[in-house]
Amino acid sequence: MRVLRSAAVLALLVGLPCLYLTQPLLRRDVAWPPARADAAALERDVRHLCTAFAPRDAAHPEHLARAADFLRARLAQTLGAAKLQTFEVGGVRHHNVCAVVGPAGGERVVVGAHYDAAEPGIGADDNASGVAGLLELARLLAGTELACEVELVAFALEEPPHFRTPAMGSALHAAELRRSGVRVRAMLCLEMIGCYRDEPGSQAYPVPLLGWLYPSRGDFVAVVGTLGQAGLVRRVKQAMARATPLPVRSINAPAFLPGIDFSDHASYWAVGLEAVMITDTAFYRNPRYHSAADTPETLDYRRMAQVVDGVHAAVRALAGE
Numbered sequence: 228m229r230v231l232r233s234a235a236v237l238a239l240l241v242g243l244p245c246l247y248l249t250q251p252l253l254r255r256d257v258a259w260p261p262a263r264a265d266a267a268a269l270e271r272d273v274r275h276l277c278t279a280f281a282p283r284d285a286a287h288p289e290h291l292a293r294a295a296d297f298l299r300a301r302l303a304q305t306l307g308a309a310k311l312q313t314f315e316v317g318g319v320r321h322h323n324v325c326a327v328v329g330p331a332g333g334e335r336v337v338v339g340a341h342y343d344a345a346e347p348g349i350g351a352d353d354n355a356s357g358v359a360g361l362l363e364l365a366r367l368l369a370g371t372e373l374a375c376e377v378e379l380v381a382f383a384l385e386e387p388p389h390f391r392t393p394a395m396g397s398a399l400h401a402a403e404l405r406r407s408g409v410r411v412r413a414m415l416c417l418e419m420i421g422c423y424r425d426e427p428g429s430q431a432y433p434v435p436l437l438g439w440l441y442p443s444r445g446d447f448v449a450v451v452g453t454l455g456q457a458g459l460v461r462r463v464k465q466a467m468a469r470a471t472p473l474p475v476r477s478i479n480a481p482a483f484l485p486g487i488d489f490s491d492h493a494s495y496w497a498v499g500l501e502a503v504m505i506t507d508t509a510f511y512r513n514p515r516y517h518s519a520a521d522t523p524e525t526l527d528y529r530r531m532a533q534v535v536d537g538v539h540a541a542v543r544a545l546a547g548e
Contacts, residue, residue: 245440247457247479248440248479248480249440249441249476249477249478250457250460250477250478250479252464252465252468257468257469259469259470259472260536262532262536263367263536263539264363264364264367264531264532264533264535264536264539266528266531266532268359268362269356269359269363269528269531269532270359270526270528272355272358272362273351273356273421273526273528274523275297276294276342276350276355276359277349277350277351277522280293280297281344281348281349282344282346282348283342283350284343284344284345284346284347284386285343285386285389286346287348288319288320291321291322291342291383292320292321292322295311295322295342295383298324298342298358298362298381299311299324301362302324302326302362302365302379303326305362305365305369306326306327306328306365306368306379308326308327309324309326310324310325310326311325312324312325312380312396312399312403314396314399316384316389316394321383322396323380323382323383323396323397323400324342324380325378325379325380325400326378327376327377327378327379328365328368328371328373328376328377328379329368329373329376329377330373330375330376331376333375333376333410334375334376334410334411334412335376335378335404335411336377336412336413336415336542336545336546337378337380337400337404337411337413337415337495337502338364338378338379338380338414338416338417338538339380339382339397339414339415339416339417339491340354340357340358340360340361340380340382340416340491341354341357341358341381341382341383341384341385341386341397341418341490342354342358342382343382343383343384343385343386345386345387346517347519350521351421351521351523351525351526352419352421352422352513352515352516352521352525352526353418353419353516354417354418354419356417356420356421356422356507356531357417357418357419357420358417359531360417360534360535361379363532363535364379364538364539364542367535367536367539368542371539371543372547373543373546373547374546374547375412375546376546377546380397382395382397382400383396385397385490385491391493395491395494396491397491397492397494398494400494401414401494401495401498401500402498404500405498405499411495411500411501412501412545412546413463413502413545414492414495414500414501414502414503415463415502415541416490416491416492416502416503416504416505417506418492418504418505418506418509419506419507419508419509419513420448420505420506420507420531420534420535421507421525421526421527421528421530421531422445422512422513422515422525422526423446423507423512424444424445424512425444425445425446426444427443427444428443428444429444429445429512430444430445430511430512431511432511433485433486433511434484437478441476442474445507445508445511445512446474447473447474447475447476448467448473448474448475448476448505448506448533448534448537449475449476449477449478449504449505449506449507450463450467450475450477450478450504450505451477451478451492451503451504451505451506452477452479452502452504453481453487453488453496454479454481454482455479456479456501456503457479459501460477460479460503461477462541462544462545463503463505463541463545464476464477466537466540466543466544466545467505467534467537467540467541468537470536470539470540470541471534471536471537472533473530473533473534473537475537482496486509486510486511489509490504490506492504505534505537505538
């Protein structure tokens with residue numbers, strides 16, 4: 228009996244943290260709705276971002292400015308209006324691109340993706356994929372009834388040398404929301420959503436233990452949150468899983484775990500706002516990360532479209548009450 232009690236205590240001590248970390252969903256039969264996101268449109272936008280404005284790194288602000296004008300025009304065409312949020316870094320003007328849909332005022336859901344790329348500045352997965360997803364999401368939201376405002380933002384300067392500094396476009400945007408007293412229900416960060424791999428061993432993790440809890444194949448999309456965000460992570464994960472056949476995994480872990488805070492969502496954490504990252508797990512899966520090999524030909528646009536359908540469902544869940 229003592230052995231059984233000890234085993235039960237050990238199971239609780241190990242099992243409960245694992246349940247919190249992974250936020251498992253009960254398996255059930257799901258009749259997924261018809262796909263709505265357009266894989267061909269996603270590919271066109273990724274290719275355009277990677278060719279018309281390359282390189283999109285901080286050393287080429289003129290290219291980033293042209294990319295911002297393109298994104299503003301596209302979002303305005305889809306949603307009726309869009310604006311530039313302009314700021315200076317080292318005497319150089321940079322721009323976030325912002326557009327809103329849904330009833331003005333009240334609470335807000337923010338969805339963002341950075342449009343700059345690390346040198347050599349091609350950045351198909353990182354992060355033309357996220358920006359293309361944002362543009363396709365705008366098209367889907369244009370025909371969606373919402374109960375609160377949704378803001379779509381394309382950020383400048385996520386990549387080095389400005390990564391983890393107040394110069395990031397997302398840091399400026401998050402700080403302005405806080406200063407303005409906007410009530411943010413949640414921020415969803417689209418960070419690399421285009422790389423999927425089906426071979427065993429194609430998915431790596433920051434610590435070996437996670438390999439026991441998550442798949443060895445890089446065939447899923449991940450929802451990433453920090454400690455204390457179990458409710459938001461689970462809500463986003465559940466909405467996405469009901470909307471797409473693509474496997475959706477999640478993690479709630481300390482921000483110091485490598486990769487947990489490696490994008491624009493961390494800017495919102497810094498000012499006390501709820502935020503999660505939706506990602507293909509970046510360098511834990513994509514061997515072309517931050518290299519000249521990160522090209523449009525390497526992405527899986529069918530599964531990218533499934534991610535966008537999932538994000539659309541998550542936004543509706545968050546902004547539909």
